[in-house]
Amino acid sequence: MLMNKPEPRIIIAVDGFSSCGKSTMAKALARNIGYIYIDSGAMYRAVTLYCLDHGLIDGDTVDTDTLRSLMDDIQIDFRPDSETGMTHTFLNGIDVEREIRSMRVSDKVSPVSVIPFVRTAMVAAQQKMGERKGIVMDGRDIGTTVFPHAELKIFVTASAETRAQRRVDELRAKGVDVDFDEVVANINKRDHIDQTRKESPLRKADDAIELDNSHMTIAEQDAWLMTRYRETVDKLR
Template identity: 40%
Template sequence: MRKPVIAIDGYSSTGKSSISKILAERLGLIHMDTGALYRGITYYSLQCCADAQGNINFEKVFDNLKNISLEFRKTGDILTLFLDGEDISQQIRTKEVSDHVSQIACQKEVRAFLLDTQRAIAAQGGVILDGRDIGTVVLPNADYKFFLTASIEERTKRRFLELQNMGVEISAEEVSHNLTTRDKIDSEREIAPLRQAEDAILIDNSNMSKDETIAAIISHIAEF
């Protein structure tokens, strides 16, 4: 029997990726972090298509998309992202990539390039995809759709602690500014803006732990 496809969208630092990974393990599904794909393109752009000041040449990025080998490889129940054969799972989580990913994600050429990749992986079923436009654009016919949100104060605290644990020196004010900027770019972009699908279940986890959020999601999923 075909296993379900689950779409989880929402704002930055609501725990989409980590929650999706745990859900995949508990439900026997594969987790695909779609945001990692955009981070992978961003990492490539910063490495190969940017000047000394970090300004990205988007035309150069678009011209080189056809030459980029970006793929997920399965390790157990986890899909690890590789760029041209190199594991870049750590590199794509840096502050530099985070600061530029929304610029890349709003480019229609990039979104078109990655759309087929995401749909092909989901076509077999048994996957959880998380991102910003999964339920609205990438997989509008997903079996289950969820949209995660939380207050900017709570999201700032979570992201600040995450960066501290990574050894990144940054103020909470900078983190808050980065998050609100990304919210604005993601929500107002012309191509596939961040929004809740009409049939998605909204979960505000401002005052919920990760386990509580996971339990809330599972409560809506029928046995399979």
């Protein structure tokens, strides 16, 4: 009797614009298929928080010389929350999940994330995390720079207004009061920076599947992703 081949473990790269719900969908997919979820954007947010807390940002100007000298002191890891089981981001041993989602960090993450030596350090850390496969990682350049050979690449998009409303709802649910127009402006600013930066600009990989989730429910989105996953692993059996 022929035995069924074990299901291959793959790398799933989820890229796209800010506030498209990439993290939510990536987390759900990872949970549903038993994979590890890694939030690459949280890593850049953690570096940004470190810069803010150490006085390394003035306006949109980052003190790159000092930051470069301190990069080895920045340790980022992910651990499950003891109460919710959700993955939280830790910066030098401290849970910073709430702080890195604040507008204070959101407004400064783009100028930090475009710094070449920061991206080099984060990409190296991300690639190390993916060596054993069986991961879902979301960000801006996962399918193009971090894992160009990922077996499944998803590129997520939605209108700026839709993304802003989702961001507002998310922050207000956490008790953070924000202005809708301010969030729209922040999203448009980040889109421009992400798409025009010299180091790993945001773009859809040639072999990525595009998902516009502007008018999709979370259930519809999750079902769509699961179908793409099943199609991919079935081809690899």
